[in-house]
Amino acid sequence: MSTGANLVSFVAIGVLVGCGVTLLLERSLSRVLLGIILIGNGVNLLIIFGGRAGGAPIIGVTEPAAMSDALPQAMVLTAIVITFGFTAFLLAISYRSWYLTGDDEVPDDVEDRQIVRRAAAKQVSTADLGGEGADEDPEQVFPPLDHRSRRDEGPG
């Protein structure tokens, strides 16, 4: 039983995935998208080579014993179409990003950078904002401790 697996195809899978990963790690969304398509092609080949090669899996055209494996084919067919939906979605994000910032580069997450700054300044992030200050509460039982009130002086 021939699996259809051979050395050249594995090398090609490696090249496709490797190139895809290199593009995926870029900042430009278009490149990320191209990387995903390349990885997708590589993985589709990986899956398809998991089944045996043969004639078209159509009864009447090929004898069942000589057919290629239909199961990975069905999976890959699904994957191809999903990749198309995904491509369209990422393209829309690219366009949106261009529309808002003039480029399609992925910037660092602002919130995350803020947390990094807070950690460097030894602050905590939870700020119970709103409500009145400690002194204005007539039924205040325990005035908050010092560092808590400092913490509350967050942005806002």
Place this chain on the structure above:
Amino acid sequence: MLVLLILHLVAALAAPLLVRRWGPRACYPLAVAPAAAFGWAVVRTPAVADGGAVVETYPWIPQLGLDLALRLTTLSWLMTLLIGGIGALVLVYSARYFRPGAIGTARYAGVMVAFAGAMLGLVLADDLLLLYVCWELTTVFSYLLIGHSTERRSSRWAAAQALMVTTLGGLAMLIGFIMLGHHGGTYRWSELAERPLPGGAYLVTAVLLILLGALSKSAVLPFTSWLPVAMAAPTPVSAYLHAAAMVKAGIYLLGLLAPVLAAAGPWRPVVLVAGLVTMLLGGWAALRQTDLKLLLAYGTVSQLGLLAAVVGVGTPDAALAGFGALLAHAMFKAALFLVVGVIDHGAGTRDLRELSGLWRSAPLLAGVTLLAAASMAGLPPLVGFVAKEAVFAAFTDRPLVLAVLVAGGALTVAYSIRFLWGALATRPGVPPTDLGRVAVPMVAPPALLAVVGLVAGPAAGVLDDLLRPYAELFGGVHAHLAIWSGFTPALGLTALAVAGGAVLFALRGPLAPALARLRSPVGPLQGYEWITHRFDRAAVDITSVTQRGSLPQYLGLILIVLAAVPGGALLLIRPWEQRLALWTTPVQPVVLLVISVAAVLAVGARRRLTAMLLVGMTGYGTAMIFVLHGAPDLALTQFLVETVTIAVFVLVLRRLPERFSMRPLRISRWIRRAIGVTVGATVAGLAVAAATARQARTISEEFPHLAVEHGYGRNVVNVTLVDIRAWDTLGELSVLVAAATGVASLVFQQSRTGPRPRRLEPDRQETQAGRPVWLRGGATLHERNRSIVLEVITRLIFHTAVLFSLYLLFSGHNAPGGGFAGGLVASLALTMRYLAGGRYELAEAAPVGAGTILGGGLAIAVGGGALSLLAGGAVLQSAKINLWAPLIGDFYLVTSLFFDVGVYLVVIGLALDVLRSLGAEVDRNIEAAGRADGGLAVERRGGAA
């Protein structure tokens, strides 16, 4: 019993409506629920008086072996009386405590009744898991009640602290319960108590975990801190939760488990030490308070320590005395809290330095206060005296404990006097406090509780009889709850405690410096604050390390793990030692070489279009490989998708900069490439390993047979998609619908369901010529943007393409094709129409909303799947319908065709959404930008189109 719980539930749900209608007065009818519980317990008194139990069981979650097992014994009878009675009184009190129109009263009333119900469930539960559920329900409701004043920060903090501490304890307790239940094979406590206990460390762990829950709920050290802070709650809440009900849950649990567990492992030492230390420190702290409510709070802490020690120690006499003390405490402490509420309500302050002369201006209130405080101090003939004497008597054989108890008793007397003095006395230099007219519903509940405390003292004999069955669980009971037991050592110790307390109070002047200096070792806030602050800091530190905000970093990390872990495993299997053929057919290496070269070039490409075309080349190459592998369906789909992808990409490229921006960082580029090479090698290795790893026969060997027999089709791949793995395909369709919606949402600034674009100036000349011309790109497109060749080609092949797509759809079951391929061909036809004729042409080519097509497609796919239900099959199972038509003769229809039609429509809908968004809508933006003289260009900063 279940009826009572349901009554509480109904009342709680109705409460907000009632309050909205009647204001706080709605608390009167709501008080019926807890009052009913009280009345029911009174009626059931004979059943438990002789040590019997009332049992009700309803099946609940049989898979977990969890029943609604309710059981009324002496202990739960007493608790039910307290919960029901005091609950009803507190609700009556609330009707006047809250001012009409006050915010949050509706929530308060509902949650309060729900809390009473949860508390009732807690004490009636026989199943430990049910008990735990009710336990946590009380925690949650107490959170809502303590945080009543949502606008106050202190209130929110107090609520959160109570929640954190008691939930933590509750979770520990749950683990303890599970350990016990797992060992005993049942969670029903009445059965579990009969079974042998586990031994050794297992038992020790379980006991410690359960104690953690009980002691944290009852605010015994080291979990004291939440209770004083929780005084931010409205006073009725404090009276109920922090005097009568919730904090007693921990004591109740100790009492419930003590007959079995008291002798087990660390139970007795832990309970005694924690309880007694809490008693002393709480009493000491109470002496320092100037806020009457806080004074009571620390008094409660002290008393809870006492109760935990007495109830938990597990001797018959102590058990009897302990629950006598619990009853006395619930009554006098609830009464005192309610009195503080009246003072606060009338005078606007609870600070004893600002109150003066209340004994004269409010004599009735002063009388109530006096009675309740005397009970707290343990003066005869009140029930507090009976309980205290019994407690002393129960510990005569443990001198050390007894000494601490007497010291604690002296502290109790001292802070009781301090409370009386603080609330009622005339203070020189302070203007007399005027409470105004005090409403009857606010005085009656504390008065009633105080009088019951007075009556229960002389009637202690009845109490003794009723509580005796519980104490007898521990063995023979020698002690008695009685108003007069003769001249015993206990009586002497009681007198000693009273005298000591009086001296302590009298010496308050000289003692003041010591009081000020000797604070409790851990203040109410510091410990909890310190821990939560540490947690917050740790969270920020960990987040700042793991979440740097850079997408490439995250992806890089994930990929490195992929290379390290599965790649590392590969090093062990050594897949490269397999003997592999170089290639199967001579064409294969050629195609694969083209693919590889195109991929490598795409990485280095500077221009977006070049990169896209190179990537497209790998896609077409992949399709070629599919052909060589024997997968015509795949090849067809891959060709079509690749073409549509390139078209869509080019649509977006119109707007994006032509070249990728240059990144000056050479190092990061090399890092990226290194990761790429490593991951590529890993995946190649995985591919070898996966392809050569098969040992069992593949299930797909059955597929050709199944396709004909059950799918009624000859194209095995298509039957797999629409029948054998149809659920998978259905999921995929949903993903496509979501993606299409996402694309439209990202691009359209307004709704995409609005009117579709129409031609601005209908070209009349052509219609007048009498020869309708379709594809009139010239009328709407700028001359520069027109392509005559494209227009002509489109005119020639559009209809053919649509027909071909239908052919693919219908023949797909037996030949290469199917819904996906057909839909993609139709999409390509639409794309051509759009490219040749512009966005108005697209609107004419497909005069339906993309959303309609997507939704319709999904509906047909699901409906077609459900159709087989009619034929008696499972959902999505194919059925064959034999038909006859003239000229054609016999033919048959397979229901999975409907599924494929759904697929077809969803694919078209996706393409249409993409064309409308990334094509037509972007066109419109460009035109708008052009018309407004770069108005759009102003919006974006540094944009380069």
